[in-house]
Amino acid sequence: MATSIQVVFDSADPGRLAKFWAAALHYREQDPPTGYASWAAFLEARGVPEEEWNSASAIVDPERVGPRIYFQQMDTPKPGKNRLHLDINISGGSKVPLSERMKRVNKEVERLAGLGAAKQRVWEDPGEYWVVMLDPEDNEFCVQ
Numbered sequence: 469m470a471t472s473i474q475v476v477f478d479s480a481d482p483g484r485l486a487k488f489w490a491a492a493l494h495y496r497e498q499d500p501p502t503g504y505a506s507w508a509a510f511l512e513a514r515g516v517p518e519e520e521w522n523s524a525s526a527i528v529d530p531e532r533v534g535p536r537i538y539f540q541q542m543d544t545p546k547p548g549k550n551r552l553h554l555d556i557n558i559s560g561g562s563k564v565p566l567s568e569r570m571k572r573v574n575k576e577v578e579r580l581a582g583l584g585a586a587k588q589r590v591w592e593d594p595g596e597y598w599v600v601m602l603d604p605e606d607n608e609f610c611v612q
Contacts, residue, residue, distance in 0.1 A: 475537045475554070478546075479605055482539035486525035488604050489537055491583050492556065498526040498536070546606060554609045555598075556580075562595070570597045576611050577601065585609075 479485045490496055497507075504510040511521050523541040558576045559569035577587055577599050584604040591598050598612035 473535050475535050477537065477539045477607065478542040479539045480542070480545075481522065481605070482525040482541050483522045485603065485605055486527050486537075486539045488584055489539075490527040492580055492585070492603075493527070493529075493534070493537075495527040495534070495537065496530050498528045550608045553607070556609060556611045559597070559612055566595060566597060573597060573599055573611050580611065 477485060477489075486497065500507045500510045504513065508521065512518075525539045527537050527539075529535070556576065559572050561569075564572075577585075580601060581587060586602045588600040588602055588608065591600065596612075598610045600608060600610050602608060
């Protein structure tokens with residue numbers, strides 16, 4: 469049996485970054501604990517000061533297939549290039565003609581730009597095509 473994973477992002481604004489990635493991946497915010505209508509209600513009941521409510525956030529795959537993604541607040545800025553990044557696989561793979569894969573990737577790049585991502589560069593190798601993007605906190609990811 470494979471080991472499950474959780475992906476963790478260090479973030480200046482966990483709530484904002486969680487909203488971006490939820491929309492990007494078609495995920496949703498993790499539900500609050502049973503008995504609470506919202507995370508605000510849960511945090512208030514636990515006595516967490518309101519200024520700390522954005523110290524973390526999590527999103528989940530509604531189909532429970534992909535990993536949970538957790539966002540934790542960090543006060544220090546990102547030091548440089550990511551040592552790890554996510555690839556969003558949208559093209560359908562090598563069985564799909566390259567021209568169609570390029571159309572799919574470019575359409576997704578436009579959608580993600582509308583959510584707040586920035587296009588950084590395009591890579592074209594023989595039979596391959598992907599776009600490197602930055603999320604709202606400058607974390608690199610690829611659309612392929």
